[in-house]
Amino acid sequence: DRAAGLQRGPERTKLLTVTVVGGGFSGVEGFGELLALATALLKQYPEIGPDEPAFHLVEARDRILPEVTDRPGAWVVRSLEKRGARVHLNTQMVSAEGGRVRLSDGTEYDSGLLVWTAGNAANPIVHNHSDLPVDERGLLTVRADLRVTTGTEVVPDAWAAGDDASVPDLAAGRAGARTVPNAQHAVRQGKLLAKNILASLRGRPTKDYVHRSLGVVATLGLGRGIFQYRRLVVKGFPAWLMHRGYHVLAIPSWERKTRVFAVWVTALLYGRDIVSLASVQHPREAFVSRGELRGGEEPAQSGDRLTA
Ligand SMILES: Cc1cc2nc3c(=O)[nH]c(=O)nc-3n(C[C@H](O)[C@H](O)[C@H](O)COP(=O)(O)OP(=O)(O)OC[C@H]3O[C@@H](n4cnc5c(N)ncnc54)[C@H](O)[C@@H]3O)c2cc1C
Known part of the structure; x- marks a missing residue:
C-alpha cells in the first residue's frame, strides 16, 4: 500500500x-x-x-x-x-x-x-536457571517414558515432553536418535506424559513413547x-x-x-479477505501523513471516522 x-x-x-x-x-x-x-x-x-x-x-x-x-x-x-x-x-x-x-x-x-x-533453540530458563540435566543443545534429557534422567539416574518427580525435551526416538531404529521438534510429537508426548504421571502415582508401570512419523x-x-x-x-x-x-x-x-473450516x-x-493490519493499529496515520489531520487532532465528528 x-x-x-x-x-x-x-x-x-x-x-x-x-x-x-x-x-x-x-x-x-x-x-x-x-x-x-x-x-x-x-x-x-x-x-x-x-x-x-x-x-x-x-x-x-x-x-x-x-x-x-x-x-x-x-x-x-x-x-x-x-x-x-x-x-x-x-x-x-x-x-x-x-x-x-x-x-x-x-x-x-x-x-x-x-x-x-x-x-530454533532450547528455552534458556531451563538450562540457565535450573539444575535439571540437559544435553549439549540445552534440551532436558528424558527417558523414553518421558521421565527426566541424568543418563544413569531418574530425577524424582521430573517429567518433560515436546520441543524442549530430548526424547529418544524408538521408532527411528537408530541408537541415539531423538524425536524432532514438531507438533506431531509434542502433542502425542503431552498426552503420554499425563498418562505416565497418573500411572506412576497409582504405582502402575509407565509406557515408552513410540511414534512413527506420518510423513x-x-x-x-x-x-x-x-x-x-x-x-x-x-x-x-x-x-x-x-x-x-x-x-x-x-x-x-x-x-x-468448524470455525476454522468455515473461514x-x-x-x-x-477470495482472500485482505485487510491492512497497519491501518488497524494506526488508523489515523493515512490522514496525518497526507496533512488532513495533525497528529493528536481528532476528527470533528465521530461519524467522520473511517473504519478499515
Ligand atoms: C512457524 C512454525 C510452523 C510450524 N509448523 C508445524 C507444522 O506444520 N507441523 C508440526 O508438526 N509442527 C510445526 N511446528 C512446530 C510446532 O509448533 C512445535 O513443535 C510445537 O508447538 C511444540 O510444542 P510444545 O508444547 O513443546 O512447545 P510450544 O508450543 O512452544 O509451547 C511452549 C509454551 O510454553 C510457554 N512458556 C515458555 N517459557 C515459559 C515460562 N518460563 N513459563 C511459562 N510458560 C512458558 C510458551 O509461551 C509456549 O506457550 C511449527 C513451528 C513454527 C514456529
Missing part, C-alpha cells in the same frame, strides 16, 4: 523487497505464503507492475527443507523460482543494517521486510504444497489439500475445527 503511493525509485523498490532467512519448514512455508499473498495483492494495486516485488530466500546449506529428500527439495526450489522468487543456496546473510541486506555470495540490496527463521507436509502458498512419506511424494494442489485436511483434523475440539470455505467462495 505504501509502495503504491510512491514513484518508482529506491524507496518503493525497498518496500517491495522481501527477504526470508532460513530454508527450513517455517522459512519455506512463510516465504511461499507471502509470495502468494503479494501476487494476490497486486490485483488490487494496478500501479505496481508484476515484475516489481522481489522475493529472496536465503539458505546457508545447498538445499532447503531438510526433512524431505533431495529431489522433492529441488522441486520446491524450482517451483518457487518459476513464481519469480530468488533462492540463494549455499549463502548466508552477512548483515542487514538499516535494511541493507548483504549476502555471502556478494549480493546486496535494500529490503523492507526481513523474516528470520534460521533455527511431512508443507504449503508453498495458496493451492500449492508438498508431501512426502518415505518414497511417496505428492506435489502441488493435492499436497496442499492434504495439508489443509490434516491440519483441520489436528485442531483441538469440533467447535474450533476457509468463505475464502474459497469469496
Whole structure:
C-alpha cells in the first residue's frame, strides 16, 4: 500500500523487497505464503507492475527443507523460482543494517521486510536457571517414558515432553536418535506424559513413547504444497489439500475445527479477505501523513471516522 503511493525509485523498490532467512519448514512455508499473498495483492494495486516485488530466500546449506529428500527439495526450489522468487543456496546473510541486506555470495540490496527463521533453540530458563540435566543443545534429557534422567539416574518427580525435551526416538531404529521438534510429537508426548504421571502415582508401570512419523507436509502458498512419506511424494494442489485436511483434523475440539473450516470455505467462495493490519493499529496515520489531520487532532465528528 505504501509502495503504491510512491514513484518508482529506491524507496518503493525497498518496500517491495522481501527477504526470508532460513530454508527450513517455517522459512519455506512463510516465504511461499507471502509470495502468494503479494501476487494476490497486486490485483488490487494496478500501479505496481508484476515484475516489481522481489522475493529472496536465503539458505546457508545447498538445499532447503531438510526433512524431505533431495529431489522433492529441488522441486520446491524450482517451483518457487518459476513464481519469480530468488533462492540463494549455499549463502548466508552477512548483515542487514538499516535494511541493507548483504549476502555471502556478494549480493546486496535494500529490503523492507526481513523474516528470520534460521533455527530454533532450547528455552534458556531451563538450562540457565535450573539444575535439571540437559544435553549439549540445552534440551532436558528424558527417558523414553518421558521421565527426566541424568543418563544413569531418574530425577524424582521430573517429567518433560515436546520441543524442549530430548526424547529418544524408538521408532527411528537408530541408537541415539531423538524425536524432532514438531507438533506431531509434542502433542502425542503431552498426552503420554499425563498418562505416565497418573500411572506412576497409582504405582502402575509407565509406557515408552513410540511414534512413527506420518510423513511431512508443507504449503508453498495458496493451492500449492508438498508431501512426502518415505518414497511417496505428492506435489502441488493435492499436497496442499492434504495439508489443509490434516491440519483441520489436528485442531483441538469440533467447535474450533468448524470455525476454522468455515473461514476457509468463505475464502474459497469469496477470495482472500485482505485487510491492512497497519491501518488497524494506526488508523489515523493515512490522514496525518497526507496533512488532513495533525497528529493528536481528532476528527470533528465521530461519524467522520473511517473504519478499515
Ligand atoms: C512457524 C512454525 C510452523 C510450524 N509448523 C508445524 C507444522 O506444520 N507441523 C508440526 O508438526 N509442527 C510445526 N511446528 C512446530 C510446532 O509448533 C512445535 O513443535 C510445537 O508447538 C511444540 O510444542 P510444545 O508444547 O513443546 O512447545 P510450544 O508450543 O512452544 O509451547 C511452549 C509454551 O510454553 C510457554 N512458556 C515458555 N517459557 C515459559 C515460562 N518460563 N513459563 C511459562 N510458560 C512458558 C510458551 O509461551 C509456549 O506457550 C511449527 C513451528 C513454527 C514456529
